[in-house]
Structure formats: structure tokens, C-alpha cells
Amino acid sequence: xxxxxxxxxxxxxxxxxxxxxxxxxxxxxxxxxxxxxxxxxxxxxxxxxxxxxxxxxxxxxxxxxxxxxxxxxxxxxxxxxxxxxxxxxxxxxxxxxxxxxxxxxxxxxxxxx
Amino acid sequence: xxxxxxxxxxxxxxxxxxxxxxxxxxxxxxxxxxxxxxxxxxxxxxxxxxxxxxxxxxxxxxxxxxxxxxxxxxxxxxxxxxxxxxxxxxxxxxxxxxxxxxxxxxxx
Numbered sequence: 001x002x003x004x005x006x007x008x009x010x011x012x013x014x015x016x017x018x019x020x021x022x023x024x025x026x027x028x029x030x031x032x033x034x035x036x037x038x039x040x041x042x043x044x045x046x047x048x049x050x051x052x053x054x055x056x057x058x059x060x061x062x063x064x065x066x067x068x069x070x071x072x073x074x075x076x077x078x079x080x081x082x083x084x085x086x087x088x089x090x091x092x093x094x095x096x097x098x099x100x101x102x103x104x105x106x107x108x109x110x111x112x113x
Numbered sequence: 114x115x116x117x118x119x120x121x122x123x124x125x126x127x128x129x130x131x132x133x134x135x136x137x138x139x140x141x142x143x144x145x146x147x148x149x150x151x152x153x154x155x156x157x158x159x160x161x162x163x164x165x166x167x168x169x170x171x172x173x174x175x176x177x178x179x180x181x182x183x184x185x186x187x188x189x190x191x192x193x194x195x196x197x198x199x200x201x202x203x204x205x206x207x208x209x210x211x212x213x214x215x216x217x218x219x220x221x
Contacts, residue, residue: 041214043211105155
């Protein structure tokens with residue numbers, strides 16, 4: 001069985017541009033969450049979706065948005081990129097929305113120049 | 114913002130020794146989870162302890178939870194060089210918060 005897959009693995013963007021990151025959860029997992037991890041820090045929660053509905057939103061500006069598709073895959077969009085958006089973006093999936101461990105993908109390394 | 118704080122920030126031990134890391138958090142939780150991360154890549158789920166549990170074991174891992182003190186500890190027994198990684202606690206309450214992490218180095 002394939003794990004959580006994220007694409008692309010690496011990405012370089014210019015300030016002000018927009019970026020879309022993609023995540024495919026483990027088959028059968030209906031919950032997808034997104035996290036931002038800056039070097040040397042723990043991951044910070046951005047969004048959680050379960051059954052295509054937003055179940056949680058972290059303390060991030062409106063430039064960050066996400067959605068979950070009928071096949072449970074998900075996209076994270078970031079508009080008007082800032083240098084401070086440079087980070088590892090992690091996607092995680094789970095069979096349920098709460099009280100279950102998450103399986104993480106290997107992440108997308110975003111560099112904003 | 115991070116809800117959890119971990120202690121110590123870094124830990125270096127000899128292979129075969131035990132490693133203990135602690136996590137403190139601020140608000141009520143449904144469960145607390147521990148994850149391992151190697152070299153800044155994806156995290157691996159280690160163990161989940163629910164708010165009504167006090168202790169849980171999984172292989173060489175032992176986790177305790179004290180909700181009155183809002184703290185948890187992770188004990189890795191008989192450590193191996195392959196245990197070298199960063200370890201994070203994560204609290205599942207109104208939101209899912211990760212701690213600041215403990216960097217563990219196991220010296221062969």
C-alpha cells in the first residue's frame with residue numbers, strides 16, 4: 001500500500017507568486033491535515049479536512065487556503081508568497097478526524113526567493 | 114504557535130542507555146501523541162495515549178501522561194544508534210499542536 005504522497009518534493013518560487021501543493025492520503029483515509037515546519041521548529045498546524053469539510057484551521061493568514069476532493073486528496077494553496085513562507089510543508093492522513101495517529105508524507109520543501 | 118514545550122531540547126546518550134524526554138502543554142486534550150522525525154523529513158507516529166490513560170507501552174517505548182500537571186514523558190529503553198532523531202509530542206484538543214521537539218543523539 002502506498003503511503004501519503006506529496007508533490008512536488010521541492011519547489012522554488014519568487015516573492016508575490018502563488019503555489020499549490022498536493023497530497024494523496026493513504027487509501028481509505030478520510031482525514032487530511034497540513035502543517036508548516038520551519039527549520040529547527042516543530043510543525044505548526046495549518047488546516048484539517050475530514051470528509052471534504054474543513055474541521056480545523058490554525059493561526060495562518062488568509063493567503064493560505066486548502067480543499068479536499070471527493071477522492072480525499074487535498075491541495076494547499078498559498079498566495080502572495082513571502083520570504084517567511086519558506087518551509088517544509090507536511091501533509092498527514094488518518095482514517096478518522098480525531099483520536100487516531102497520523103501518517104505523514106515526506107513533505108514539500110518550499111523556498112521563496 | 115506551539116502549545117507544547119519539550120525538555121530537554123537536546124539529549125546525547127550512549128547506546129544501550131535509556132532516554133527520557135518530557136512534554137508540557139497548556140490546555141485540555143483528548144489525547145497526546147509522540148512522533149519521531151529523521152533529518153527534517155516526514156514524521157513517524159510512535160504512540161498515542163488518551164486523556165483517561167496514565168501509562169502506555171509499545172516495544173521499547175513507555176509513555177506516561179499526567180493530565181493534572183499537563184505533562185507527558187517518553188522513555189526509550191536500551192537505545193540504539195538508529196533511535197537518533199528529533200522527537201515531538203503533539204496534543205489533540207481543540208487543535209492539533211506539536212511541541213518544540215527534543216533532538217536525541219545515540220552514540221554507538
